[in-house]
Amino acid sequence: MLQAAGDYETLLANFSWQIPENYNIAQSVSDRWAAQDPDRLSIRHVRDDGPSENWSHRALSQAANRFANALKAKGVVRGDRVALLLPQAPQTAIAHLAIYKLGAIAVPLAALFGLEALKYRLSNSGAKALITDLAGLAKVTEIRDDVPGLQLVISVDGADSDVLAFDALLEAAVDSFETTRTSPDDPAMMIYTSGTTGQPKGVLHGHRVLLGHLPGIQMSQNFMPRQGDLLWTPSDWAWAGGLLNALFPALHLGVPVVSFSFRKFDPERAFQLMQDEGVRNAFIPPTALKMLRAVDRPAQRFDLSLHSVGSAGEMLGRETYDWFAEEFGFQVNEFYGQTECNAVLGSCAEAGVSRSGAIGKPVPGHEVAIIDDEGNVLPPETLGQIAVKRPDPVMFLEYWDKPEATAEKFIGDWMVTNDQGLKDDDGYVHFVGRDDDVITSASYRIGPGEIEDCLLTHPAIALSAAVGKPDPLRTEIVKAYVVLRQGMTAGPEMKEDIRSFVRQRLSAHEYPREIEFVDELPMTTTGKVIRRKLRDKARAEVDAKA
Numbered sequence: 001m002l003q004a005a006g007d008y009e010t011l012l013a014n015f016s017w018q019i020p021e022n023y024n025i026a027q028s029v030s031d032r033w034a035a036q037d038p039d040r041l042s043i044r045h046v047r048d049d050g051p052s053e054n055w056s057h058r059a060l061s062q063a064a065n066r067f068a069n070a071l072k073a074k075g076v077v078r079g080d081r082v083a084l085l086l087p088q089a090p091q092t093a094i095a096h097l098a099i100y101k102l103g104a105i106a107v108p109l110a111a112l113f114g115l116e117a118l119k120y121r122l123s124n125s126g127a128k129a130l131i132t133d134l135a136g137l138a139k140v141t142e143i144r145d146d147v148p149g150l151q152l153v154i155s156v157d158g159a160d161s162d163v164l165a166f167d168a169l170l171e172a173a174v175d176s177f178e179t180t181r182t183s184p185d186d187p188a189m190m191i192y193t194s195g196t197t198g199q200p201k202g203v204l205h206g207h208r209v210l211l212g213h214l215p216g217i218q219m220s221q222n223f224m225p226r227q228g229d230l231l232w233t234p235s236d237w238a239w240a241g242g243l244l245n246a247l248f249p250a251l252h253l254g255v256p257v258v259s260f261s262f263r264k265f266d267p268e269r270a271f272q273l274m275q276d277e278g279v280r281n282a283f284i285p286p287t288a289l290k291m292l293r294a295v296d297r298p299a300q301r302f303d304l305s306l307h308s309v310g311s312a313g314e315m316l317g318r319e320t321y322d323w324f325a326e327e328f329g330f331q332v333n334e335f336y337g338q339t340e341c342n343a344v345l346g347s348c349a350e351a352g353v354s355r356s357g358a359i360g361k362p363v364p365g366h367e368v369a370i371i372d373d374e375g376n377v378l379p380p381e382t383l384g385q386i387a388v389k390r391p392d393p394v395m396f397l398e399y400w401d402k403p404e405a406t407a408e409k410f411i412g413d414w415m416v417t418n419d420q421g422l423k424d425d426d427g428y429v430h431f432v433g434r435d436d437d438v439i440t441s442a443s444y445r446i447g448p449g450e451i452e453d454c455l456l457t458h459p460a461i462a463l464s465a466a467v468g469k470p471d472p473l474r475t476e477i478v479k480a481y482v483v484l485r486q487g488m489t490a491g492p493e494m495k496e497d498i499r500s501f502v503r504q505r506l507s508a509h510e511y512p513r514e515i516e517f518v519d520e521l522p523m524t525t526t527g528k529v530i531r532r533k534l535r536d537k538a539r540a541e542v543d544a545k546a
Contacts, residue, residue, distance in 0.1 A: 015365055081190065125202055478511065481516050
């Protein structure tokens with residue numbers, strides 16, 4: 001665990017990895033607490049249509065033991081891939097823990113995935129079993145014949161002709177189970193990349209991935225755990241943000257978690273939830289934070305108990321950082337990582353590590369640098385690629401069934417992120433954009449984040465994305481796709497007002513020469529803008545005129 005400190009240098013000096021010879025996530029987040037403090041609250045599940053459920057660590061561990069026995073009886077063995085297509089709910093945590101207890105591999109899938117996305121991931125992972133709900137079952141039924149390796153389907157909403165009932169399996173099983181002895185490097189979970197730059201890849205992680213996350217998550221939550229801490233995230237428990245930035249670190253640290261399933265993210269409901277449950281700690285991705293900005297005077301209207309908020313997944317931006325500090329009286333702690341190697345750069349206001357426009361400094365235990373294409377570390381204020389040095393406990397084992405892609409992820413011992421950034425003279429890292437997202441215009445290299453951040457300050461704009469559109473004179477021009485706030489009118493006058501607004505605040509080469517108003521932006525299920533689709537759209541416009 002990270003020891004609380006008032007400055008960054010002390011944090012670094014007092015930290016060292018302690019990775020045990022044998023380690024299992026289920027033992028770490030559940031069995032241990034069930035033995036030490038069985039009545040301790042683990043999950044509070046909030047429903048819109050009924051009373052909340054409080055799950056103690058004893059209840060969570062016993063349910064996980066029952067489900068592990070049930071899966072074992074149905075033929076699930078060590079190394080099998082077990083998919084989960086479930087929202088935030090106790091059953092999701094129970095299923096994860098049971099899979100780890102067996103030594104099997106969890107494959108979380110987002111509830112928003114369409115048929116093709118589900119079919120690809122189920123087939124690519126070779127999933128033997130799937131746990132889902134009624135909504136997921138409707139999708140899986142349509143593609144099950146195309147996924148012959150899927151032998152077992154379990155529904156938390158009851159049985160069907162060839163579907164088993166989750167609750168019935170638990171009732172028929174015993175509540176004791178000897179957790180499989182695993183090493184930190186034994187596979188535990190496979191999380192698919194967001195697909196922002198191509199076909200998603202299965203990122204295989206060992207059990208040590210949770211330990212690797214702890215210092216970065218503790219930094220972003222101002223040294224959680226503390227008395228009274230209670231954590232919530234709107235992020236789906238089907239991706240690294242929900243699982244490894246929130247659920248599992250909190251449970252490992254003995255901090256209870258609020259679970260609540262949004263059909264569609266509602267900023268007003270989110271504030272109401274945090275007020276009603278007394279949430280003290282939150283992981284809120286940048287897109288969700290930007291949506292929360294639309295709520296009028298939240299700090300005055302809601303009686304919030306927030307002590308810390310961490311944010312990661314995309315660039316937060318100065319505007320959102322400054323708004324949050326002004327509105328709530330403390331800084332949001334931005335941090336950075338990828339599905340392959342997460343929470344390696346971070347901020348912690350209580351340790352004096354916080355700067356508007358920066359994603360933080362290297363988290364203790366991680367060696368992060370800005371490198372060139374040959375793996376040389378670049379000096380401060382020099383644009384290059386953000387890279388993480390191996391070995392590192394939080395780093396992935398491999399891309400599933402893609403040894404060449406795994407090898408290409410490294411330059412020597414540096415794991416490359418394909419994200420452009422620079423480190424300033426004070427050691428803060430500034431994110432510029434993904435390699436593919438950086439816009440080349442008249443010999444300038446422009447990161448979309450700064451443009452989007454500026455656009456967000458315009459009073460008419462709710463969301464935006466900037467991409468490069470091919471141009472014979474400048475190589476590329478900046479094109480902005482803009483979602484207007486409710487009640488705002490799109491048209492030529494609005495376009496010119498936005499251009500002028502950005503031109504006055506950024507460099508002349510950065511303002512969007514083209515603006516297109518859209519109802520929504522293409523996003524991954526994790527809330528990241530898929531700029532690739534917007535770039536393709538812009539290029540198609542050029543090709544159509546050629």
